[in-house]
Amino acid sequence: MLFDWAQQPFHTLVITFVFAPYFAAAVAPDAARGQELWGLATGIGGLMIALASPVLGAIADASGPRKPWVLGFSVIGVLACAGLWFATPGTENLLPVLVLVALAVFGMEFAAVFNNAMMPGLVPRAQLGRLSGSAWGLGYVGGLVSLVLVLGFMAAVPETGRTLLGIQPLFGLDAAAREGDRMAGPFTALWYALFVIPMFLFTPDRPRRRVVGAVRQGLSRLAATLRGLPRQVSYFSFLAASMFYRDALNALYAFGGIYAAGVLGLSIVQIGLFGILANVTGALGAWLGGRMDQAHGPKAVVTVSILVLSLCCLVVISTTRSEVMFVPLGTADSSLPVLVFFAAGAFIGAAGGAIQAASRTLLVDQVPREQVTEAFGLYALSGKATTFIGPLSVAAATAYFSGSALGLSAESAQRLGVTPILALFLLGLVLLPLVRSAPRAVAE
Template sequence: MKLRKEAIGWMFYDFANSAFTTVIVTVVFSVYFVQTIASGRPEGGEWLWSQAIAISMTLAAIFAPILGAMADYSRSKKRFLLFFTILTIISTALLYFVGQGDLILAMILFIIANFSFNSANVFYDAFLPEVGMKKDLGRISGLGWGFGYIGGLVTLILALALIDKHIKLVWPMVALHILIFSSITFLTLKEKKYSVQKKNYFKVALDRVLFSFKHIKKMPDLLNFLISYFLYNIGIYTVIVYAAIFGGAQFGMTQQSLIIFFIIAQVTSFVGAALFGLIADKLNVRLALSISLIIWVVVVVWAFFCNTAQEYYYLGLLAGLAIGSSQANSRTMLSLLTPLDKQAEFFGFYTLVGRISAIIGPFVYGEITRLAGNQRYAIISLIVFFIAGWIMLHQVKLERGIKFGQEYVFK
């Protein structure tokens, strides 16, 4: 497969914006928020972090269908992508000015940054069909995903150099990384010209959600998978948001130790995506995803009983394997069960389901931590979502679902 210039430019956006998820949401800023900014608060920093995540993801979920309609029916995808990217960059860089006690400002800036980051991705994803041949889109998407992991690794290594004496410089460093490498995207990515379709974006968004509800309930295997995804994604997203916070609170791991922990986990995420992609191709995707969820159950049980930082490193290896495999195969599963000419509508609904689950998980985790006074009870509670997701996954009859999706008549 020979990549076009536009495809390479498109993938550089993954390289750029993965820095935000890795450094801000998952590894460094999350711990800084809990241990420094919200230090001494009676509610607990973990609970306050859960509120910031919940608010930003609620806004992202509400606006996702509207932004998706705008992406499909305007000639301004690139302009909107630029707007939300700049907003992410500015609000991330401004985190430099928050420190201990600056709770309100820190929450406002993070909420804006996380909402903007998720909103930008709507327009970024909408460019995928324009950057390559239809037969190559899966591989281009996969390469972009892998390139994003590399971007996350690069910023983690840079953060490791700054963390000891200049931790506040990490946030503008992330903003600069996004600015530099997303510029490659904006310089190379060309928006296709076509006639403007005048649409009421709010009506289109509502129609799409209603369309999905109407037809999904008539497609039992697709419905069962989406319920399964909703349940287990609650657990996955919560682990992403709280893994570093858990390590810092339970084992006194320093920021440097946590960065190294996630560098290692990124490596096994590559392995997981590749290995379980092979299982999905050779056997079937439901089996590959089922094994991933069993690994997740082992991860949260092990986390509950984990006693040392060294043991937590080994746990990180297993968690990386689980996250790489489950995220890659979830998208594949939906694609197989969805009619080819209706993937835009159903992938939009899939995104909406994912964002709603991203609200619930951190909120539940924060509440349990606040009430129990110990994150171990919060992490073990996630086993309910992984087991429930696994049970629902086994209600999916894959061959029947694929056949039904190909033959289903939309009326």
């Protein structure tokens, strides 16, 4: 469980809230170029994971232990995150920074592939959903704690030289040089290196097998899996379903703030509060989802979560500054749309946490235990290889509805532009009946 606590600040501090905005605003030549380069670096890191994870997962299954793989990729991720300190404002040669970002994504997320594969050997199948949900919830809490520490005590607003708590940055960090923002990298590395230690010390691992021929054996089994995958209806359907609903969830997270600003006119502070609320409910949702998983199985949790997320999408699409659920309010000054949007965001966070935790458990039900690392590699491949579907479909729909021939306002075009997210959730839902979950008798 502490692995999720250790790793989540990488996503919270580096990928989302601190270093990424700093890179786009202060390191790159301009914000548009920064967004382009950031997408390129993280995309290359994700592509490396997509191409290598099934192969290395199959080799790991054949050789036995997962901890050596976790350690190797953790070292890559930690060193890359620490190196982000040297991304100073206005850096002329951005290539080293982009390489570090790609390596950080590669190392941190690859370590998670092998950590996830250890779960089935730690507890009985009946407790696996609870373990996954509790771990995912703990990760959300770790992300929030790390975010409060960095924004409250280290990262200062350049204009005032003070942090969000109104104090001078700790350790003499220079606000003008954006040292508090750059500290997100080394802080993430230190946090991860410290809190991942209990997993290495106290979590049991599989015994080492005969290494000779492990590469050939692993690759042969992977090739056999890929050839036979279309005939494994449940396994194949799960990978396809999870591909669609994970793409939808990632797009929902990516465009939520943009939608809130454009359609509802929320300020940056309000959007920040919205993000905090979604993270808090995400932790609670993952924790509760784990217990529902234990009681009813992961397939039920995934199904209910998709229905909740789809309903929340519909609520968001139907709400503007003057409408709630397509019903005009008669005034543009009502606070009800914002309250409805925040309520939808709370449920999105909770369902998003639950669905991601339950998906790990449901994947384990699709394969024999000796192939679980390979399965998590294919799971990573199906998620990384298609991450463009959600953003591109939203972009295409928005561009279509913005066409002058349709006569729609920019607000209406933006509302209709996010409808592909709802379609992706529904595609995932349609495929779920073909996915089997462990029978209760077997699970217990």
